[in-house]
Amino acid sequence: MKLGRLKKRLHTQARREAMWALVFLSPYLIIFIIWQIFPLLYGLWLSFTNLDLLHSSDVKFVGLSNFTRILSDSFVALSLKNTLYFTAGSVGLGIVLALALASAMNGTSFENRWVKWVCFIPYLMGASAIAIVWKRIYLGYSGPLNELLMAVGFPNIAWLADTNSAMPSVIIVSVWTMLGFNGLILLAGIQNIPSEVKEAAMIDGAGPWTAFWLITLPLLKPILFFVITFAFIGAFQAFGLVYALTTGWNAVYGGDPLYHTLTYVMYLYAVAFKNMQVGYGAALSWLLMAIILGVTLIERRFLGAEE
Amino acid sequence: MKMRKLSRRMFLRLAAGTTAAVVLVGCQPATPQAAKETVTPGKPPAAEMLNLVFWNGIGPPEGILMQEFMNRWENTQPNVKLNQWTTDWDGFYTKLKLATAQQTLPDLAVIHPWRIAAYGDVAFKPIDSLLAAQSPITANMFKDVPWMAMQFKGKQYGFPMDNFLFALYYNVTILQNAGVNPPQSEADLVESANSFTQPPQKWGFAHPSGDGKGSTWDFTAWLAHEGQKGYISEDGTKAAFNNAAGLKAAQRMYDDEYTDKITPDPSRGLDSYQLFLDNKVAFRLGGTWEKFAFDSVKNLTYQSIVFTPKEPGTFGGSHNFVFTMANGDQRTKAAWDAATWVVLNCDTEWGIRAGHIPALIKSATDPAYLDASKNMPGHRDSVPYMIGLPKVAKLDEVEEALTSSLNEMFLNTKTPKQALAEAEAKVNAILSS
Numbered sequence: 209m210k211l212g213r214l215k216k217r218l219h220t221q222a223r224r225e226a227m228w229a230l231v232f233l234s235p236y237l238i239i240f241i242i243w244q245i246f247p248l249l250y251g252l253w254l255s256f257t258n259l260d261l262l263h264s265s266d267v268k269f270v271g272l273s274n275f276t277r278i279l280s281d282s283f284v285a286l287s288l289k290n291t292l293y294f295t296a297g298s299v300g301l302g303i304v305l306a307l308a309l310a311s312a313m314n315g316t317s318f319e320n321r322w323v324k325w326v327c328f329i330p331y332l333m334g335a336s337a338i339a340i341v342w343k344r345i346y347l348g349y350s351g352p353l354n355e356l357l358m359a360v361g362f363p364n365i366a367w368l369a370d371t372n373s374a375m376p377s378v379i380i381v382s383v384w385t386m387l388g389f390n391g392l393i394l395l396a397g398i399q400n401i402p403s404e405v406k407e408a409a410m411i412d413g414a415g416p417w418t419a420f421w422l423i424t425l426p427l428l429k430p431i432l433f434f435v436i437t438f439a440f441i442g443a444f445q446a447f448g449l450v451y452a453l454t455t456g457w458n459a460v461y462g463g464d465p466l467y468h469t470l471t472y473v474m475y476l477y478a479v480a481f482k483n484m485q486v487g488y489g490a491a492l493s494w495l496l497m498a499i500i501l502g503v504t505l506i507e508r509r510f511l512g513a514e515e
Numbered sequence: 516m517k518m519r520k521l522s523r524r525m526f527l528r529l530a531a532g533t534t535a536a537v538v539l540v541g542c543q544p545a546t547p548q549a550a551k552e553t554v555t556p557g558k559p560p561a562a563e564m565l566n567l568v569f570w571n572g573i574g575p576p577e578g579i580l581m582q583e584f585m586n587r588w589e590n591t592q593p594n595v596k597l598n599q600w601t602t603d604w605d606g607f608y609t610k611l612k613l614a615t616a617q618q619t620l621p622d623l624a625v626i627h628p629w630r631i632a633a634y635g636d637v638a639f640k641p642i643d644s645l646l647a648a649q650s651p652i653t654a655n656m657f658k659d660v661p662w663m664a665m666q667f668k669g670k671q672y673g674f675p676m677d678n679f680l681f682a683l684y685y686n687v688t689i690l691q692n693a694g695v696n697p698p699q700s701e702a703d704l705v706e707s708a709n710s711f712t713q714p715p716q717k718w719g720f721a722h723p724s725g726d727g728k729g730s731t732w733d734f735t736a737w738l739a740h741e742g743q744k745g746y747i748s749e750d751g752t753k754a755a756f757n758n759a760a761g762l763k764a765a766q767r768m769y770d771d772e773y774t775d776k777i778t779p780d781p782s783r784g785l786d787s788y789q790l791f792l793d794n795k796v797a798f799r800l801g802g803t804w805e806k807f808a809f810d811s812v813k814n815l816t817y818q819s820i821v822f823t824p825k826e827p828g829t830f831g832g833s834h835n836f837v838f839t840m841a842n843g844d845q846r847t848k849a850a851w852d853a854a855t856w857v858v859l860n861c862d863t864e865w866g867i868r869a870g871h872i873p874a875l876i877k878s879a880t881d882p883a884y885l886d887a888s889k890n891m892p893g894h895r896d897s898v899p900y901m902i903g904l905p906k907v908a909k910l911d912e913v914e915e916a917l918t919s920s921l922n923e924m925f926l927n928t929k930t931p932k933q934a935l936a937e938a939e940a941k942v943n944a945i946l947s948s
Contacts, residue, residue, distance in 0.1 A: 228527055228531075231531060232530070232531070232534075235534070235538070261612070261613075261616035262612060262615055262616060262633065262637060262908075263637075264616065280944075282919065282941065283915070283919065286919070348784065348786065348789075349789075366783065366784025366785065366786075367784075368784075369784025369786070370782065370783050370784035371782040371783075371784075371926065372782075373784075460605065460911045460914065460915055461915050465781070465782065465784060466781070466782060466922040466925065466926060467919060467922060478915075481609065481613075482608075482609050482612070482911065483909075483911055483912055484612050484613075484616065
């Protein structure tokens with residue numbers, strides 16, 4: 209009898225606590241549902257319609273025709289190709305350089321603290337400001353980069369206007385922007401590795417490179433997974449920086465020169481907000497989500513954090 | 516003194532009460548502040564003024580001149596406050612689309628004639644009622660070509676300020692030094708351009724786009740040169756460029772780069788517009804708006820002729836005033852007053868300073884304008900031969916589809932025939948969707 213009363217009392221108390229927890233979580237839950245779940249579901253609905261904002265009264269349910277349109281849309285293929293190129297370049301090069309930077313910063317001297325601050329500044333700058341600065345650096349005839357190249361005997365390069373160099377030039381700017389941020393996260397990961405492990409490796413005769421490759425890198429796997437995933441998602445959704453760097457005054461889709469820097473999100477933006485075809489734009493955004501989710505799951509399979 | 520211990524239950528109640536209070540206070544409607552009264556000297560208080568909104572997509576430098584004209588009109592109106600927004604065409608049309616969707620349109624705007632297919636009746640209204648109501652302007656004050664360009668499905672949707680178009684610029688110094696006369700035909704042009712070409716720095720011919728991309732303006736000019744009026748059928752339902760005229764036009768553009776090699780490779784980023792300014796290009800198919808830049812270069816002597824006199828045909832358009840008419844009679848009347856005043860009082864000056872060809876007959880024949888444009892007779896004489904972009908609602912999509920295929924041709928990844936066939940399929944799919 210006493211046990212039953214105790215159980216009932218505990219059950220009532222647990223329910224009360226759960227209710228209070230819900231009360232305190234409710235502001236966030238309401239905001240989450242309104243600003244995250246509802247737009248997601250509404251976007252899914254829109255992707256099955258032909259909504260054109262200029263003729264919104266003519267909206268109709270069109271089933272999967274937006275998704276079948278994606279299959280024959282040459283701009284989708286082109287922009288995906290450009291996005292993959294940009295992602296592979298900026299993530300690949302970015303992670304390698306960030307690892308190198310983190311390894312170099314792994315110390316506690318006064319100089320290292322200043323290096324950390326300086327490296328982080330680009331991450332704090334807005335995309336438009338970065339684009340203005342780098343467009344000036346990349347200027348064809350009078351930019352400082354070309355002046356330096358010509359001073360040492362190299363020819364002038366149309367960095368952002370030549371189809372061969374435009375995307376690599378954009379990748380360099382993207383890597384420069386994220387280097388400090390990625391480097392600091394990896395530095396935190398390196399500094400969390402117990403020094404005894406590295407010391408034991410040294411005692412066993414491992415050189416610095418072997419220790420890095422066989423000790424540091426495997427132990428850095430969870431942090432690397434986070435950094436690579438974060439970088440991949442950011443690169444695949446690249447818009448602001450690329451748009452500001454490459455789009456001319458009279459462009460609709462942008463991606464100059466000759467669409468060589470047109471990314472998927474730039475095309476999605478043009479479809480939804482310039483052509484006002486919101487239904488088709490919603491379908492494109494769901495495809496983007498599916499791609500990012502798929503790649504993240506594959507990445508987790510190979511690099512995912514161990515429990 | 517013994518401090519009273521705060522129990523968990525009390526803490527939770529206090530926290531819940533505080534959160535509720537914050538939410539309630541935050542959700543209260545804001546107390547309207549008294550509007551700060553702005554007083555402009557010589558004008559009545561803000562509350563009594565008529566606020567007129569004008570959007571202008573003609574970016575700098577000519578756009579600043581248009582702003583100046585509108586300010587002059589505003590100074591003649593004691594009861595009007597003019598709100599002007601001047602930007603580039605891409606930003607302008609993006610914002611115009613959003614404003615159309617939300618019906619928050621300006622009272623007055625400037626648009627290109629081919630845009631009326633997307634905005635006619637959805638955003639801007641026919642002007643017949645305004646023309647009939649003792650208007651200071653009438654149709655016969657304007658040249659035929661720009662006036663009729665604003666007609667769509669039998670209605671007049673606005674009136675023009677000017678014409679802008681391509682003609683063939685040539686560098687007078689280069690031709691004089693070579694003892695060569697300006698070309699009279701396409702064959703002459705190619706032969707002359709060949710003689711001047713010494714890559715990588717000197718070129719015979721420059722296409723209209725600085726980066727040489729396959730712009731539809733360029734293609735439309737070459738199509739007109741072949742005698743075809745535009746690249747979409749007259750009823751606006753299908754592509755009309757995958758034919759003999761289209762192939763000749765595309766082949767010419769391709770041959771300039773790859774066969775005759777008289778124009779720089781666009782994919783290498785050589786800016787042929789800059790090269791013309793630097794006296795390194797003999798001929799350039801260019802627009803009236805380039806006069807501004809050309810006149811600012813000290814050692815550049817240029818002249819324009821019809822493209823080409825024996826086979827005239829070119830691309831052209833106009834800047835046109837359009838009216839919302841959804842914001843009440845008073846604002847519509849003020850917008851009409853502003854636009855007609857600017858055209859009647861500033862059209863000649865617009866031609867002189869902006870380089871475009873005035874739309875009013877009296878301005879286009881004004882001696883001051885003729886003197887200021889004496890080195891651009893080709894542009895003035897080409898007005899009867901100009902063809903604009905097609906008037907279709909999905910013009911942006913159609914343009915990008917055609918441009919992407921023409922770019923493949925410029926990159927030599929497709930032949931002209933393949934590029935046109937691919938573009939035709941894409942454009943027809945867009946027009947039929």
